[in-house]
Amino acid sequence: MSSRRIFLHQASLSALAMTIPSLPNFAEAMSSRNDQEGVLRVAIMGLGSYGTRVAQAMESSKRAKVVGVISGTPSKVENWKKKYGIPDKNCYNYENFDAIKDNPDIDAVYVITPNALHKEQSIRVAKAGKHVICEKPMAINAAEAKEMVTACEEAGVKLLIGYRLHFEANTLKVVNMRKAGDFGDIKFFQGLSGFMIGDPTQWRLDPALSGGGAMMDIGIYSINGARYMVGEEPIWVTAQEVKTDPVKFKEGIDETITFQLGFPSGVVASCLSTYSQNNLDKFFLNGTKGFAEMQPSTGYGPIKGRTHQGALDEPHIMHQTVQMDQMAGIILDGAEPPIPVDGREGLKDMVIIDAIFEAVKTGGKVAISV
Numbered sequence: 001m002s003s004r005r006i007f008l009h010q011a012s013l014s015a016l017a018m019t020i021p022s023l024p025n026f027a028e029a030m031s032s033r034n035d036q037e038g039v040l041r042v043a044i045m046g047l048g049s050y051g052t053r054v055a056q057a058m059e060s061s062k063r064a065k066v067v068g069v070i071s072g073t074p075s076k077v078e079n080w081k082k083k084y085g086i087p088d089k090n091c092y093n094y095e096n097f098d099a100i101k102d103n104p105d106i107d108a109v110y111v112i113t114p115n116a117l118h119k120e121q122s123i124r125v126a127k128a129g130k131h132v133i134c135e136k137p138m139a140i141n142a143a144e145a146k147e148m149v150t151a152c153e154e155a156g157v158k159l160l161i162g163y164r165l166h167f168e169a170n171t172l173k174v175v176n177m178r179k180a181g182d183f184g185d186i187k188f189f190q191g192l193s194g195f196m197i198g199d200p201t202q203w204r205l206d207p208a209l210s211g212g213g214a215m216m217d218i219g220i221y222s223i224n225g226a227r228y229m230v231g232e233e234p235i236w237v238t239a240q241e242v243k244t245d246p247v248k249f250k251e252g253i254d255e256t257i258t259f260q261l262g263f264p265s266g267v268v269a270s271c272l273s274t275y276s277q278n279n280l281d282k283f284f285l286n287g288t289k290g291f292a293e294m295q296p297s298t299g300y301g302p303i304k305g306r307t308h309q310g311a312l313d314e315p316h317i318m319h320q321t322v323q324m325d326q327m328a329g330i331i332l333d334g335a336e337p338p339i340p341v342d343g344r345e346g347l348k349d350m351v352i353i354d355a356i357f358e359a360v361k362t363g364g365k366v367a368i369s370v
Contacts, residue, residue, distance in 0.1 A: 040328035041105060042133070043068030043090065045097070045121060046112035047076040050135065053300070054110060055084065057320035063328035068106050070097045094121075101128035108133055108331060110162075114209040115216055119144040126155040131331050135162040137220050137353070138346035140211025145350040149343040158331050159343035163224065164323040166339035169314035170303040171228075174285065174292045175339065177307065178231055184289030186267050189230050191222025192282040193298065194256075194274035200248050207252030215254050215353060219273025221298040222283075223352050226261055226269040228339050229285045229292075233370050234261040234269070234352060239359035244276065259356050261368075 042064055044051045055066050068090035069080045077091050090105060100106050108131035111121050119139050122132045132152055138161050139145040152159035165171050177183060203209040204217055239259035249255040256274040283297040290308035297303060302316040329335035348370040359366040
């Protein structure tokens with residue numbers, strides 16, 4: 001198992017049998033139908049470790065079901081066909097999957113492939129008339145993200161991004177406390193995201209496939225977290241890069257970047273993204289009346305932490321199970337999530353990542369307009 005998967009899998013296996021937490025307001029907007037018409041029928045594109053995790057999570061889902069696969073590896077397709085009872089007519093490869101437009105048994109495609117492939121594949125799915133769920137980062141830059149948003153809007157399909165934490169119970173508890181004023185005026189946010197990456201030949205260390213290094217893979221959690229924890233959009237960024245191993249972290253692959261985001265109210269977020277340090281998965285939010293500390297804050301297992309009012313102890317369920325149930329509600333019922341997960345939400349993160357890379361190159365403060 002790669003170091004990234006070890007980092008994100010910690011403490012997750014024991015959580016599978018626990019109860020799905022209720023999501024106030026959002027859950028109420030969802031249909032409680034259990035018939036086939038109330039189930040989102042999903043084809044998974046990319047049958048690697050994360051695609052496998054999503055499919056396993058959907059085994060417990062009440063609103064979403066794996067009905068198809070798209071892969072360039074025939075042996076994987078055969079294994080998934082047997083495991084999930086997928087018929088031959090719902091199996092595609094990367095060359096012929098445009099034919100899903102003629103398959104009424106598939107409602108949506110979850111794109112879980114290397115970052116640089118997301119734009120082309122998502123646009124092809126949209127043109128085939130299917131809803132798109134795309135893993136984050138949604139693209140390798142904001143220009144590509146904009147193309148994806150436009151293509152899905154023109155095709156009349158939904159574009160959702162795999163922000164599983166936007167539905168996670170303890171995360172939502174902190175966000176709701178902030179909205180209720182429990183922390184007072186927000187003054188500061190800290191996001192630490194990092195681990196020591198392993199296999200130097202993996203696609204995440206290939207700039208042609210990843211579009212970047214730690215920032216794309218793990219730093220995006222601190223970017224996105226800063227936005228929903230603070231409740232504002234940043235207006236400037238400064239950033240500094242450190243690279244200790246230029247062989248492993250070649251040109252176009254960032255090893256460690258520290259960055260600072262400035263918000264309209266005066267809040268500053270101080271964040272770290274790295275591929276060369278373990279034990280970094282922490283959010284800290286501070287206000288005039290209280291605080292929230294979350295560690296781990298983004299891993300696949302239980303999100304843990306405390307606030308000035310006590311422990312964060314909402315029940316845990318596999319994040320992707322909750323995510324897919326709620327995304328089914330968005331697509332099928334028009335439900336509104338507590339924190340956006342649409343393509344424009346993903347585009348905002350890409351604009352910020354572009355600005356961070358620019359700030360690293362120029363050494364100056366870069367204005368952000370999302």
